[in-house]
Amino acid sequence: MKTVTVLGATGSVGGSTLDLIERAPDQFEVLALTANCDVARLAEAAKRTRAKCAVVADESCYPALKDALAGTDTEAAAGAAAVCDAARMGAEWTMGAIVGCAGLKPVMAAAEGGRTVALANKEALVSAGNVMLHAVRESGATLLPVDSEHNAIFQCLDFARPERIARILLTASGGPFRDTPLEAMAAITPEQAVAHPNWSMGAKISVDSATMMNKGLELIEAFHLFPVAPSQLEVLVHRQSVVHSMVEYVDGSTLAQLGTADMRTPIAHALAWPDRMPTPGARLDLAAVGRLDFAAPDPVRFPALALARQALEAGGARPAILNAANEVAVAAFLARRVSFLEIAAIVADTLVRYDPSDPETLDAVLAIDAEARRIAEERVKDCVA
Ligand code: NAD
Ligand code: MG
Numbered sequence: 001m002k003t004v005t006v007l008g009a010t011g012s013v014g015g016s017t018l019d020l021i022e023r024a025p026d027q028f029e030v031l032a033l034t035a036n037c038d039v040a041r042l043a044e045a046a047k048r049t050r051a052k053c054a055v056v057a058d059e060s061c062y063p064a065l066k067d068a069l070a071g072t073d074t075e076a077a078a079g080a081a082a083v084c085d086a087a088r089m090g091a092e093w094t095m096g097a098i099v100g101c102a103g104l105k106p107v108m109a110a111a112e113g114g115r116t117v118a119l120a121n122k123e124a125l126v127s128a129g130n131v132m133l134h135a136v137r138e139s140g141a142t143l144l145p146v147d148s149e150h151n152a153i154f155q156c157l158d159f160a161r162p163e164r165i166a167r168i169l170l171t172a173s174g175g176p177f178r179d180t181p182l183e184a185m186a187a188i189t190p191e192q193a194v195a196h197p198n199w200s201m202g203a204k205i206s207v208d209s210a211t212m213m214n215k216g217l218e219l220i221e222a223f224h225l226f227p228v229a230p231s232q233l234e235v236l237v238h239r240q241s242v243v244h245s246m247v248e249y250v251d252g253s254t255l256a257q258l259g260t261a262d263m264r265t266p267i268a269h270a271l272a273w274p275d276r277m278p279t280p281g282a283r284l285d286l287a288a289v290g291r292l293d294f295a296a297p298d299p300v301r302f303p304a305l306a307l308a309r310q311a312l313e314a315g316g317a318r319p320a321i322l323n324a325a326n327e328v329a330v331a332a333f334l335a336r337r338v339s340f341l342e343i344a345a346i347v348a349d350t351l352v353r354y355d356p357s358d359p360e361t362l363d364a365v366l367a368i369d370a371e372a373r374r375i376a377e378e379r380v381k382d383c384v385a
Contacts, residue, residue, distance in 0.1 A: 001029045004271075007087060007106050008097035009033035010041040012202045013120040013146065016263045017095045018045055020271055020279065032086035034098070034106070037061040043068035053077060055086045057102070084109040093271065095146070096121040099204050100327050101320075101369050104128055108362055114139035118270035120146040122221045123327070127320040128365045129224050135362075144270040145225055149218055151266035152244035152257035153226060162227035169246040169254070170218055171238040172297065173198050175210040178237065182301065188340035190333060198241040198261045207330045211343050212297065216308020217326075220319045223312055230312050235305065237295045242284065260284050303344045307351065316358035317368050318351065324372035325350035325379075332380045342383050350376045 208214035
């Protein structure tokens with residue numbers, strides 16, 4: 001029996017993780033499940049998995065959670081600190097699937113426990129980069145990438161010979177607007193932006209895929225996870241989402257991982273690693289797919305990609321500011337306060353307006369995140385005015 005905790009259990013990745021765990025009840029024991037405020041889904045999942053505890057980050061949801069869990073053995077708790085306490089319960093395997101920098105403290109709490117952390121929550125690693133990697137090294141934790149591209153790279157990468165890696169090729173679907181006429185992009189609605197052609201995901205990452213900021217965040221994520229320089233990381237638009245990423249070696253060999261667009265495959269890889277486990281879902285039928293297309297990304301259509309590349313190359317606090325401003329801008333877009341094209345403009349302006357020094361502690365990262373959010377929010381108000 002492996003003890004597991006799922007941070008962000010009510011989301012898209014959290015739900016796929018629970019689906020796998022529930023199919024193998026004799027192999028996994030659930031310690032904690034957490035969510036922001038989706039009490040009904042959290043309580044249902046806690047009952048089905050007989051979780052030891054269920055936590056909502058939003059304290060106002062506590063009475064409802066306590067009611068929903070009455071008569072069960074699952075303990076209810078609430079508040080951001082309680083989410084971190086859940087991450088510290090000592091699970092052998094923790095899924096970090098909270099969306100945004102809100103997941104940073106809980107993921108750090110889990111990493112400090114020195115066990116295995118399966119990371120979907122890319123914003124945490126983008127913001128805290130070196131601070132998180134330092135905590136992982138200090139505690140001896142194992143960090144396993146769940147993001148499909150990074151999981152693909154992890155499967156193809158020869159970690160024993162980093163000097164033999166030539167390039168990492170991150171594939172990107174290009175999102176729903178890869179073929180939209182440029183003049184039509186200003187009028188894109190939240191409904192259009194969250195309707196991803198290949199993957200079913202939470203709203204925030206779906207908008208990030210539409211702007212390609214998602215791939216920008218993934219460039220930074222890859223830099224932290226793998227032993228390569230920024231110049232060795234490239235993005236390739238691949239509309240079928242069959243090749244999940246590739247590693248090219250100095251001898252000209254390029255290794256790829258392929259599969260259907262189902263997050264249960266990379267999640268299962270992290271859940272069973274270094275073993276493998278069966279997953280449900282369709283198998284890849286390459287004859288039915290027929291063709292695979294690849295193209296360089298369009299820098300005019302996707303300015304977010306260049307912003308992320310610059311933040312990666314500059315390092316220091318830039319990735320944390322990029323991420324915080326993007327979270328604010330995406331939330332404002334989803335609330336119909338700003339237009340689709342203003343997302344990248346808000347991020348760019350926030351990066352111009354704020355340039356603090358390199359954060360060396362978690363508190364310093366969180367302070368930069370908070371200040372960048374404040375500045376980005378001011379910029380959103382300018383758009384609205
Ligand atoms: P989602 O919106 O579906 O779920 C987010 C989860 O986080 C929910 O359980 C929610 O309750 C919780 N949450 C939100 N705000 C919180 C807060 N302030 N405090 C505590 N918990 C909070 O998101 P998702 O699509 O599952 O994505 C989760 C993470 O995984 C993101 O970082 C995303 O970039 C990454 N990711 C997702 C996919 C995918 O296919 N969905 C693929 C790769 C990476
Ligand atoms: Mg991805």
